[in-house]
Amino acid sequence: MRIAVPNKGRIHDPSISLLERAGLPVVDGADRKLYADTVDPDVSVLFARAADIPEYVADGAADLGITGLDQAEEAGHDNVEALLDLEFGECRLVLAAPEDGDVETPYDLEGKTVATEFPRLTREYFDERNIDAEVVEVTGATELTPHVDMADAIVDITSTGTTLQVNRLAIIDEVLSSSVQLFARSDVVDDEKTEQVRTALASVLAADGKRYLMMNADRENLDAIRDVIPGMGGPTVMDVAGDDKVAVHVVVDDADVFETINRVKQAGASDILVTEIERLVE
Numbered sequence: 001m002r003i004a005v006p007n008k009g010r011i012h013d014p015s016i017s018l019l020e021r022a023g024l025p026v027v028d029g030a031d032r033k034l035y036a037d038t039v040d041p042d043v044s045v046l047f048a049r050a051a052d053i054p055e056y057v058a059d060g061a062a063d064l065g066i067t068g069l070d071q072a073e074e075a076g077h078d079n080v081e082a083l084l085d086l087e088f089g090e091c092r093l094v095l096a097a098p099e100d101g102d103v104e105t106p107y108d109l110e111g112k113t114v115a116t117e118f119p120r121l122t123r124e125y126f127d128e129r130n131i132d133a134e135v136v137e138v139t140g141a142t143e144l145t146p147h148v149d150m151a152d153a154i155v156d157i158t159s160t161g162t163t164l165q166v167n168r169l170a171i172i173d174e175v176l177s178s179s180v181q182l183f184a185r186s187d188v189v190d191d192e193k194t195e196q197v198r199t200a201l202a203s204v205l206a207a208d209g210k211r212y213l214m215m216n217a218d219r220e221n222l223d224a225i226r227d228v229i230p231g232m233g234g235p236t237v238m239d240v241a242g243d244d245k246v247a248v249h250v251v252v253d254d255a256d257v258f259e260t261i262n263r264v265k266q267a268g269a270s271d272i273l274v275t276e277i278e279r280l281v282e
């Protein structure tokens, strides 16, 4: 099983770190190396441009791929499926035009020119609305094009909005909302290894923002402690050998930890430990 991972750019590091946290660290990766093994002898990693990853997966050079939904949608392969939202690289693909110009709706672009790194999605956007706009493909610095008379509007990625703002461009419409996702070729979607990788990545996301609380208490205080514990499922309760005490373990949201500690302490808990959770397989 081969996973295509971005070789550089803003989603490279988080992708590598997610694999690591999922228990699939890349073991012999080095700068500029295009192949690497993981600790699982059946899983290797291939490094490619974020924009090329859907193609690698579709063609069989890789089986799974980690890249932006925007890239997968732009590539438009019908044998590449999204399996899991990895919850980073969140951004929007938007139609934008000069703030002080006369383009206020997509319909104002009839007969006009739109520059983009996403020609297929842009074409589709205008075709769906029966707007006859010319789409010009560029490979970067798209925000410049309306200021050098190359285009009347652009379709480009935005997240903080800073680039649009400094280039005095206003958002007219959203074309696509995107995040980094795990993709698979249709014929491997049901493979056991695919499911193992998906589960491992999902377990990291599930553990995000959660803490594990452990405490001891006299058995007679157990009900009072149960009453003040928030969140998912009931606590795990274990006998403490040779004592009329119990150990109580529970998964709690980060945001609830402070209050929960105070409350369980008041309810009679002691020896309270808070630990991070690396993975949570649901």
Ligand SMILES: Nc1ncnc2c1ncn2[C@@H]1O[C@H](COP(=O)(O)OP(=O)(O)OP(=O)(O)O)[C@@H](O)[C@H]1O
Pocket: 008, 009, 010, 011, 012, 049, 050, 051, 067, 068, 069, 070, 071, 089, 090, 091, 157, 158, 159, 160, 178, 179, 180
């Ligand atoms: N400003 C942004 N904020 C959040 N996510 C973004 C942003 N720009 C791009 N992305 C997401 O990251 C993916 C890869 O973008 P990135 O810029 O890392 O790749 P690249 O353009 O190929 O690399 P580079 O710009 O370094 O050459 C995009 O497909 C998109 O999903």
Ligand SMILES: O=P(O)(O)OC[C@H]1O[C@H](OP(=O)(O)OP(=O)(O)O)[C@H](O)[C@@H]1O
Pocket: 140, 141, 143, 156, 157, 158, 159, 160, 161, 162, 163, 164
């Ligand atoms: O809303 P913002 O936070 O300002 O982000 C938007 C910018 O980020 C991306 O460019 P990137 O930095 O990847 O440069 P690139 O054109 O070289 O890919 C995108 O193409 C925008 O230009």
Ligand SMILES: [Mg+2]
Pocket: 009
């Ligand atoms: Mg970029």
